[in-house]
Amino acid sequence: MIALMIRDIRLSVRAGGGFGLGLAFFLIVTVLVPFGVGPESAILARIAPGILWVGALLACLLSLDRIFQLDFEDGTLDLLATAPVPMEGAVVVKAFAHWLSTGLPLTLAAPVFATLLSLESPGHYWVFLTLLIGTPALSMIGAFGAALTVGLKRGGLLLSLLVLPLYIPTLIFGAEAATRGVAGLANTTPLLMLAGITAGSVALLPFAASAAIRINLR
């Protein structure tokens, strides 16, 4: 299991692994928004939590098809399915490796990028916290979508269409918790809902995803 995670992280940081892809996309979004919206810091600060959440979500979406597609194409998935590793465990490990190489860097970068959107000091904290709680759900839900589309050549379009609706609850509660936190309002409820979505998807989706992979391997 640990070997699988080390391998996935190693692959993501090597050439063509897509480690910087999400982060660069996230940076581009946050840099471009002030050009599009205008330089008024009051407006920027108000929309900053939402922009950061949408940017992180789309950046996460970019690298989803790598979770299983490459392993499927070179035959690794067949061999993993016959190896003494439960497929559910492999799904969790691969989703976690995806989070470590995508969600975690996005979370760490978000407070820095928030400065570009004129977000003031306590706001950084809330954006960081909500992304930290919410991005594991993005990776897990994405792994499920990737498992469903693993047999399709160039299934990226279908994957995005499948996954985006599933991302919406995470986005709503994550952005809401961050916005309320920035405005100094009570945000315990959306934070707990966000944590619930993450806990629920990590608990349930590995089973659904591994079933989808087994069917796709037939």
Next chain:
Amino acid sequence: MELSVENLSCTRGGVPILEGVNFTLSQGHVLMLRGPNGSGKTTLLRTLAGLQPPLHGTISVSPEAIAYGAHADGLKATLSVSENLTFWAKIYGQGDITPALEGFNLTSLVDRPAQSLSAGQKRRLGLARLLVTGRPIWLLDEPTVSLDVASVSLFADAVRAHVAGGGAALIATHIDLGLEAETFDIGPFRADPNGAGATHSAFDEAFS
């Protein structure tokens, strides 16, 4: 450890393509699986390896005892030879990859990334994976594709050593490996997709 298969029917994409397959592969033996292209050799091997459920019939051995060597080697282009092999060794809980490297003459290539290997070297690395699985029954699908004569004999030696150590191997191949082996031709077991096969397989409305 004896692999015996009784009255096995396999499907591909929901269509039955093999029916009533019976054979026994006992410990210390090699069985050559023969059949023309498209006759269902890969489907049979994938069914035995547990990648797809059989339509009918019984397989005496659980997939836990089987090491499956597919067409694709499952190599990662950006990992080195030793990283690729160490990964599989760890997955199968084995420690040492040196015998596998030596068995397939890969020792001088350990630090090369897999993307710079030739097709035959990749194949040798894919076959070396079998040695780190530690599993008794090998199911191999066209293992000698892109191997030269010297590498084929390395492979044949590896199979001989495995079988001598109490293992067994079922090999789908079109060439003569020079191994002492029985031959099993799956041609006669081919299911007729819209004829006799439909009568004693379960009714499937999608294909009726």
